[in-house]
Amino acid sequence: MKYHDYLTRRYLSRRWAPWAATVAVALGVFSLLTVLAVMEGFKVEMRERIRGTLSHLVIEADPFRGLVGEDQLLRTIKSIDGVKAAAPNVTTLALYKVGVMDHCVLRGIEPAAECQVSDLARFILSDDEINEMLKDRFMLLPADRDSMPVEQVEQLFSLERRRDVLRWRLQEDPGSGFSVDSPPKPIIVGIEALRSGRLSMGDVVQVSSYSPITLEPCSDNFLVVGAFQSGVYEQDLRWAYTHIRSLQDTLELWDDEAEDMRLSGISIKLDDYSQADRIKGEIRREVDRRMFLDQDHPDKIPLRSPSFETWEDKRANLIKAVEIEKRIISVLMLLIVAFAAGMIFLILMLLVIEKERDLGVLRALGATRSGVVSLVLRQGMFLCTVGAAVGLLAGWIFLENINGFHDLVYQWTGLRLFPPNVYYLERIPMVLRWQDILLVSLPTLVFGFFGSILPAIRAGRHDPIKALHHE
Amino acid sequence: MSDLSTSLPVISARKLVKSFPMANGSELKVLQELDLQIEESEMVAIVGMSGVGKSTLLHCLGLLDTPTTGEITYRDGDRTWRSTDLSEDDRCQLRNHFIGFVFQFFHLLPDLNVLENVMLPTVISQETGEWNRNRSKLESRGESLLERVGLKGRERQSPGTLSGGERQRVAIARALMMSPKLLLCDEPTGNLDSRTSESIHQLLRELHQDLSTSILVVTHDPDLASRADRRLQMIDGRFQNDSADNPETS
Ligand SMILES: Nc1ncnc2c1ncn2[C@@H]1O[C@H](COP(=O)(O)OP(=O)(O)O)[C@@H](O)[C@H]1O
Ligand SMILES: [Mg+2]
Numbered sequence: 001m002k003y004h005d006y007l008t009r010r011y012l013s014r015r016w017a018p019w020a021a022t023v024a025v026a027l028g029v030f031s032l033l034t035v036l037a038v039m040e041g042f043k044v045e046m047r048e049r050i051r052g053t054l055s056h057l058v059i060e061a062d063p064f065r066g067l068v069g070e071d072q073l074l075r076t077i078k079s080i081d082g083v084k085a086a087a088p089n090v091t092t093l094a095l096y097k098v099g100v101m102d103h104c105v106l107r108g109i110e111p112a113a114e115c116q117v118s119d120l121a122r123f124i125l126s127d128d129e130i131n132e133m134l135k136d137r138f139m140l141l142p143a144d145r146d147s148m149p150v151e152q153v154e155q156l157f158s159l160e161r162r163r164d165v166l167r168w169r170l171q172e173d174p175g176s177g178f179s180v181d182s183p184p185k186p187i188i189v190g191i192e193a194l195r196s197g198r199l200s201m202g203d204v205v206q207v208s209s210y211s212p213i214t215l216e217p218c219s220d221n222f223l224v225v226g227a228f229q230s231g232v233y234e235q236d237l238r239w240a241y242t243h244i245r246s247l248q249d250t251l252e253l254w255d256d257e258a259e260d261m262r263l264s265g266i267s268i269k270l271d272d273y274s275q276a277d278r279i280k281g282e283i284r285r286e287v288d289r290r291m292f293l294d295q296d297h298p299d300k301i302p303l304r305s306p307s308f309e310t311w312e313d314k315r316a317n318l319i320k321a322v323e324i325e326k327r328i329i330s331v332l333m334l335l336i337v338a339f340a341a342g343m344i345f346l347i348l349m350l351l352v353i354e355k356e357r358d359l360g361v362l363r364a365l366g367a368t369r370s371g372v373v374s375l376v377l378r379q380g381m382f383l384c385t386v387g388a389a390v391g392l393l394a395g396w397i398f399l400e401n402i403n404g405f406h407d408l409v410y411q412w413t414g415l416r417l418f419p420p421n422v423y424y425l426e427r428i429p430m431v432l433r434w435q436d437i438l439l440v441s442l443p444t445l446v447f448g449f450f451g452s453i454l455p456a457i458r459a460g461r462h463d464p465i466k467a468l469h470h471e
Numbered sequence: 472m473s474d475l476s477t478s479l480p481v482i483s484a485r486k487l488v489k490s491f492p493m494a495n496g497s498e499l500k501v502l503q504e505l506d507l508q509i510e511e512s513e514m515v516a517i518v519g520m521s522g523v524g525k526s527t528l529l530h531c532l533g534l535l536d537t538p539t540t541g542e543i544t545y546r547d548g549d550r551t552w553r554s555t556d557l558s559e560d561d562r563c564q565l566r567n568h569f570i571g572f573v574f575q576f577f578h579l580l581p582d583l584n585v586l587e588n589v590m591l592p593t594v595i596s597q598e599t600g601e602w603n604r605n606r607s608k609l610e611s612r613g614e615s616l617l618e619r620v621g622l623k624g625r626e627r628q629s630p631g632t633l634s635g636g637e638r639q640r641v642a643i644a645r646a647l648m649m650s651p652k653l654l655l656c657d658e659p660t661g662n663l664d665s666r667t668s669e670s671i672h673q674l675l676r677e678l679h680q681d682l683s684t685s686i687l688v689v690t691h692d693p694d695l696a697s698r699a700d701r702r703l704q705m706i707d708g709r710f711q712n713d714s715a716d717n718p719e720t721s
Contacts, residue, residue, distance in 0.1 A: 005599065007594075010587075011582055358580050358582075362591075362595065363566075364535060364572050366592060366596060369559065464535050465536055468576075
């Protein structure tokens with residue numbers, strides 16, 4: 001029947017209060033959509049960055065027993081189908097001291113091999129880049145920067161490089177007691193350690209840790225020869241790379257029983273990450289099998305009990321944390337939408353009470369009870385749908401230009417709502433998924449329906465005679 | 472009035488009883504086995520003390536309320552409807568097409584302008600597309616009705632800007648919009664001063680002469696009552712056969 005749209009138009013074009021509910025719905029939908037898209041973008045971005053410093057699969061030693069038999073292990077792993085590369089590493093927690101004292105995660109790697117299993121070459125910085133980065137606190141490596149050639153990465157750890165850096169440093173700052181002939185071991189630190197002023201290029205830092213074998217403290221001097229930017233703030237502040245042999249030496253990792261140097265773990269790169277779980281199982285089975293071979297078998301791997309994990313297993317909690325955060329915030333944001341639906345309810349209720357007489361007149365002129373119910377219901381759903389549509393549209397426009405808006409706010413107020421040094425993302429990430437759009441619009445419409453149906457039922461219950469009785 | 476006796480009644484009520492339950496559990500009998508017939512093109516006036524049940528009767532006849540017992544028959548040419556076997560949709564249909572209501576308190580919709588108020592019954596009865604197609608025809612009918620009740624040129628005004636008498640004229644035009652067989656007027660001038668009332672009465676009589684609509688009007692005005700075809704006095708929930716010029720024998 002005609003009068004629904006007709007009267008809805010008349011009623012709504014003469015009042016502003018119902019539109020307040022629409023604005024509330026639009027705001028709720030807008031915030032919900034924005035938050036979901038940014039959280040999703042954040043999640044994707046975080047995953048990408050965390051993945052960069054990790055390899056597909058990680059075999060990690062029990063910290064007290066280590067892993068031994070590097071050659072046999074690497075040979076075994078590389079023999080498995082689907083494995084592209086594998087690289088050994090030694091990882092330890094350490095304290096370092098220059099002017100200040102701080103702790104770091106020190107990782108000994110074989111540079112060429114490491115470049116094959118992780119994105120190290122992609123985020124290791126050249127000297128020029130380091131200088132630029134130190135000038136601009138918020139600068140990030142462009143995502144499309146070429147990886148550094150492997151030889152150049154190896155070069156950073158070489159004796160020659162250490163001598164150059166030390167020579168350069170002695171020119172600037174003569175009088176430190178290190179000789180260019182036998183420079184300290186190389187260390188490559190995260191860019192944030194340089195930016196925060198804890199360290200600078202050419203510094204000789206004393207790094208201390210405990211040897212897991214002797215359980216005695218051990219320490220050594222390291223020369224800062226380079227820097228990297230992984231894009232994960234915490235890692236760029238706390239992680240440092242050195243050569244695996246240097247670190248094995250410092251930590252006195254000689255295992256008497258196996259007559260070999262201990263490892264902390266092995267990083268593995270796969271041809272196809274989607275096969276990770278299957279290949280993980282195969283590697284574990286093969287490694288276990290060889291560990292239980294006879295003592296004098298050529299394939300024998302000394303018996304230890306490492307763990308086998310994909311990078312997602314290792315960082316499951318961090319990724320899950322972002323996911324849970326997203327869920328919690330969506331629920332909170334849904335409350336805004338529910339609040340907006342509550343407004344629709346109140347406003348319609350008031351309208352129905354105010355219009356009791358009009359509804360009675362409609363009944364007297366031949367409108368059915370269900371017609372009156374649907375008149376009110378349609379008004380509510382109309383307000384809600386318009387609100388949802390406006391909110392979705394505004395959200396979409398906002399998200400498409402979110403960084404432009406952010407820059408505007410920064411220009412006007414000098415306020416960085418999304419400081420790069422906290423989230424370490426220069427641009428606010430966002431991914432608009434259709435699932436999230438559904439997740440926003442469906443509950444909004446459902447809430448709107450429930451907000452409208454009660455006033456509508458109430459309108460249907462009106463007795464037209466009573467409604468018409470008095471002016 | 473021999474022509475009247477040959478025609479069939481537009482509406483006839485038989486043994487209407489309407490009682491309301493009261494707070495103390497007993498029943499308030501408002502209509503007591505009331506009989507009423509209104510012929511085609513007849514104008515009937517009902518007079519009676521306040522609270523005697525006149526409005527209740529009109530609500531029952533107008534299908535806004537259902538009598539406790541008794542039956543009302545509506546007739547339009549060959550077609551008849553009996554109140555006892557009407558569905559809810561039929562009742563709405565009859566309210567829309569068969570009956571026009573004029574209330575004491577006008578009851579115009581303040582959000583619509585005068586013409587839109589007059590056209591409201593057509594908006595209720597027709598589908599969107601149909602209404603849009605007929606719109607210009609309906610508008611000119613609404614305008615001519617407004618002209619007929621003396622409100623030419625006031626079509627776009629809001630009802631709030633009209634005087635009481637003018638509002639009642641709009642309400643009468645609205646009641647006539649669907650060309651109903653029966654116009655029910657419940658104290659149409661009960662809320663107006665005597666001079667305005669007189670002009671409304673005049674209008675009702677003129678309309679009655681022009682149109683073939685039957686009119687049932689509740690009034691306290693002796694002049695209007697005496698000029699009707701019939702005058703019925705309501706006492707204790709039924710009609711008193713009290714007047715010589717009244718051919719009714721119940
Ligand atoms: N819904 C109702 N419930 C109870 N009593 C009612 C109701 N409607 C009307 N009455 C009573 O019925 C009687 C007749 O009322 P009404 O038809 O309005 O009288 P009139 O219109 O003749 O002045 C009054 O006593 C009134 O109090
Ligand atoms: Mg009355």
